[in-house]
Amino acid sequence: MVNFDAYDIGNHRMSCPACGRGPRDKTLGVTIEADGAGVAHCFRCAFTESYRPERGAHLTTPSKPRIKAAPPTAKHDTLSNYGRELWKDCKPLSGVALDYLAARRCRIPPADGDLRYNVSLKHPTGYVGPALVALVTDAVTSEPLSLHRTWIRADGRKADVDPPRLLLGGHRKQGGVIRLWPDEAVTVGLGIAEGIESALSLAWAYVPVWACIDAGNLKALPRLPGIESLTIGADNDPAGIDAAHTCAQRWAADGCEVFMTKQAENDLNDVLKEAA
Structure with a gap:
């Protein structure tokens, strides 16, 4: 989960907890509103999380499943x-x-x-x-x-x-x-x-x-x-x-x-x- 309390009001970038490749891989956008509410969205895998301080609750949408790589081209049984x-x-x-x-x-x-x-x-x-x-x-x-x-x-x-x-x-x-x-x-x-x-x-x-x-x-x-x-x-x-x-x-x-x-x-x- 994203620690929304660690961020000030405004827009921030961080590594995605779902698909992040290290601290410098900042694909997750985090927005903190004046009332402390926050929303996070990953521009790569579409992971989404929102936060409401009055409820102390997080709502998370898992990242989209990765697209599987296409299988290798089947071998030609006869000369192409x-x-x-x-x-x-x-x-x-x-x-x-x-x-x-x-x-x-x-x-x-x-x-x-x-x-x-x-x-x-x-x-x-x-x-x-x-x-x-x-x-x-x-x-x-x-x-x-x-x-x-x-x-x-x-x-x-x-x-x-x-x-x-x-x-x-x-x-x-x-x-x-x-x-x-x-x-x-x-x-x-x-x-x-x-x-x-x-x-x-x-x-x-x-x-x-x-x-x-x-x-x-x-x-x-x-x-x-x-x-x-x-x-x-x-x-x-x-x-x-x-x-x-x-x-x-x-x-x-x-x-x-x-x-x-x-x-x-x-x-x-x-x-x-x-x-x-």
């Missing part, structure tokens, strides 16, 4: 219109994209795979530069889900921007893969790895290959009908090893022949760069 337009604007691999992949010692995927190039793509930080753009599709249904973007340099390094790799915000990633080789190329065998560069390194030994984006997606990759042989380019870190083993065990238990790489470096692309 913005994403579809961005994908249409991307071109087949050329220029800096080919230079980047060559410098990384990656095998160049076919033109009908889901990896393209944007010569001038804006990063959320404001940076604008060349980028690889990959279409993320549902591993089972092939439905477009999101886009994976990597800002690059011709010397094989990522662009000097943080982070250099991004998925579209508000889009589903779970269950998605990047079909570096199209479905038509996948018959009885498939190679998979976490990242694009790792998958394109595996492609020197085995094709077709897909990238699973990260360890979580590789770990949960569902058993795909018709594939009799799965080759996993495993990242040599705890998450990568766990993901590869979990995926391998599930596929093998369902009758699939499974092979898994093992290297001292973190991933297959590190091996190729070191060898080069």
Whole structure:
């Protein structure tokens, strides 16, 4: 409650007892009349209190309930219109994209795979530069889900921007893969790895290959009908090893022949760069 007896006749400002954020947050207006009666009103939350000295009584109106923040925008279950337009604007691999992949010692995927190039793509930080753009599709249904973007340099390094790799915000990633080789190329065998560069390194030994984006997606990759042989380019870190083993065990238990790489470096692309 407001201590009206502490104020002289006139208008005053103070911190609201309902929503005040400290003594300097003076959103409550207090008016004291000549007869000692008073009224207080908060200009932020509408808390109101009045006082009549002859009755020694306070009448309080609680503040209005705060407006709840809007819930986060629901994720797109499929690729948004913005994403579809961005994908249409991307071109087949050329220029800096080919230079980047060559410098990384990656095998160049076919033109009908889901990896393209944007010569001038804006990063959320404001940076604008060349980028690889990959279409993320549902591993089972092939439905477009999101886009994976990597800002690059011709010397094989990522662009000097943080982070250099991004998925579209508000889009589903779970269950998605990047079909570096199209479905038509996948018959009885498939190679998979976490990242694009790792998958394109595996492609020197085995094709077709897909990238699973990260360890979580590789770990949960569902058993795909018709594939009799799965080759996993495993990242040599705890998450990568766990993901590869979990995926391998599930596929093998369902009758699939499974092979898994093992290297001292973190991933297959590190091996190729070191060898080069």
